[in-house]
Amino acid sequence: MQVICERCGKSENFVFSNWHCECGGAWLLQAILPVSGDSIDTHENSIWRYRGFFPVELRHPQDSLGAGFTPLLPCSIYDHKVLLKLDYLMPTGSFKDRGVELMMNALALAGVRQVVEDSSGNAGASVAAYAARLGMHASIFAPAHASPAKLAQIEVYGAQVHTIPGARQNASRAVMDAVQNGMVYASHANNPVYLLGQQTAAWEIWEQMAFHVPDWVVVPVGQGGNLLGYYEGFRALLRSGMIERLPGIIAVQPQRLAPICDAYQQGWREWMPVSAPQVGSVAEGLAITQPVRWKHIVDALDQSHGFCVRVPEEQILPAQYQLAKQGFYIEPTSAVVIAALPQIFNIVENNPRVVVSLTGSGLKSPAVQN
Ligand SMILES: [Zn+2]
Structure with missing residues (x-):
């Protein structure tokens, strides 16, 4: 999949370990397919209903939790x-399950077994759930003041929770240390x-x-x-x-x-x-x-x-x-x-x-x- 940097316009083939451009900008998928009603898979009542709008390599999930198709x-x-x-x-x-279902399946198909993510709670819970569904391991960095219900949800899925004291951005800094140590960053903020x-x-x-x-x-x-x-x-x-x-x-x-x-x-x-x-x-x-x-x-x-x-x-x-x-x-x-x-x-x-x-x-x- 070709991606283009939002900030400097650089284009390259996307690999998950290269989670952002060297200029610090986030990637966007470059190839935008034509979309039409004819490409809708009407047998699917989930995000996979629109698989015909996705790049070919993303059309067949390893597993689903049925995200999407909400009233x-x-x-x-x-x-x-x-x-x-x-x-x-x-x-x-x-709402994050829409993007996370697609992202985590793409990671699983790429052979990734362990991911890290920083989150105030909802993205972390979503990544943790999909890690459980897809047989992966997730470590989630969340602010210590995050809602206890969200932290409990992340843990129930079997993910490792790291609670980080202080402001939300401290959790983002903490996940960077893990990424620099070679962990794959399943980032809802950056991932195209x-x-x-x-x-x-x-x-x-x-x-x-x-x-x-x-x-x-x-x-x-x-x-x-x-x-x-x-x-x-x-x-x-x-x-x-x-x-x-x-x-x-x-x-x-x-x-x-x-x-x-x-x-x-x-x-x-x-x-x-x-x-x-x-x-x-x-x-x-x-x-x-x-x-x-x-x-x-x-x-x-x-x-x-x-x-x-x-x-x-x-x-x-x-x-x-x-x-x-x-x-x-x-x-x-x-x-x-x-x-x-x-x-x-x-x-x-x-x-x-x-x-x-x-x-x-x-x-x-x-x-x-x-
Ligand atoms: Zn760039």
């Missing part, structure tokens, strides 16, 4: 109609195959909307894999002549740490150092001070005529409860998109073709609000 459900929130993409209904309870798996969310929505696209897609942003999956998935449809325009992509971040909103709204050309807040947000999955693919995310907002919304901290848990009152139990990280809806509806007209991505199960981070 798209109409719902009324704050008196506005939206479509909820229920990506928290995944094998490990988070992961990003391809995330694109299946866009293709599902297109199919679920009778081969049309919504006007807007609302996603929480940490590393931005969900957002970029939607952007690149819809771009693949546009390039193939299957749709006439891109949906506007709306990124949502907690006000306490919103580096993508800063970069986009202030027109950053280079990354400006961002510190972790002294008191972190309850949206723990979004505690990323420097998203690896930040420029790509900013381009996605720009090219799709989207925008970025900051959510005040005190609105996040009430939004989680607001949705739970309708039966949808999502984690606080995921609830930022619900908290953002009043701001979003002030900007976009009242339009039923708004898709809201629900990314993580409430069981991941149980909390009781007083």
Whole structure:
């Protein structure tokens, strides 16, 4: 598989040990196949439904946990109609299973038996589950303050958990030591195959909307894999002549740490150092001070005529409860998109073709609000 560096444009044949470009940029798969309704494998009710859109060498998994093919459900929130993409209904309870199912199968097919990953919890749980399914060993580096339910989930799958004190980026530094000692990095932030798996969310929505696209897609942003999956998935449809325009992509971040909103709204050309807040947000999955693919995310907002919304901290848990009152139990990280809806509806007209991505199960981070 040919990959191209997002930062310097260098192209090479992808090998997992070479997890990023020597310039530090992340890889993207270079060959984007034409996509069409005719290539959908309608016998498959998972990401493998779109195997015809993948490079040939990725089309036949060693094993699956059935990621993907989640419902798209109409719902009324704050008196506005939206479509909820229920990506928290995944094998490990988070959207990351789309990309991880494809990435871990690619690793297994390449003969990799041991991987490392850093994560605030959900990517780690996903990598741990797929390692178990595929007969691999996983070591996960997670912040010590990660949700106990997420850490327990990682351990139950049989992965080795390394809890790292301090800010989220300390876990990223710790995994680098393991990678420098020769471990293979199964990185949801950097791996180009992961990003391809995330694109299946866009293709599902297109199919679920009778081969049309919504006007807007609302996603929480940490590393931005969900957002970029939607952007690149819809771009693949546009390039193939299957749709006439891109949906506007709306990124949502907690006000306490919103580096993508800063970069986009202030027109950053280079990354400006961002510190972790002294008191972190309850949206723990979004505690990323420097998203690896930040420029790509900013381009996605720009090219799709989207925008970025900051959510005040005190609105996040009430939004989680607001949705739970309708039966949808999502984690606080995921609830930022619900908290953002009043701001979003002030900007976009009242339009039923708004898709809201629900990314993580409430069981991941149980909390009781007083
Ligand atoms: Zn490069």
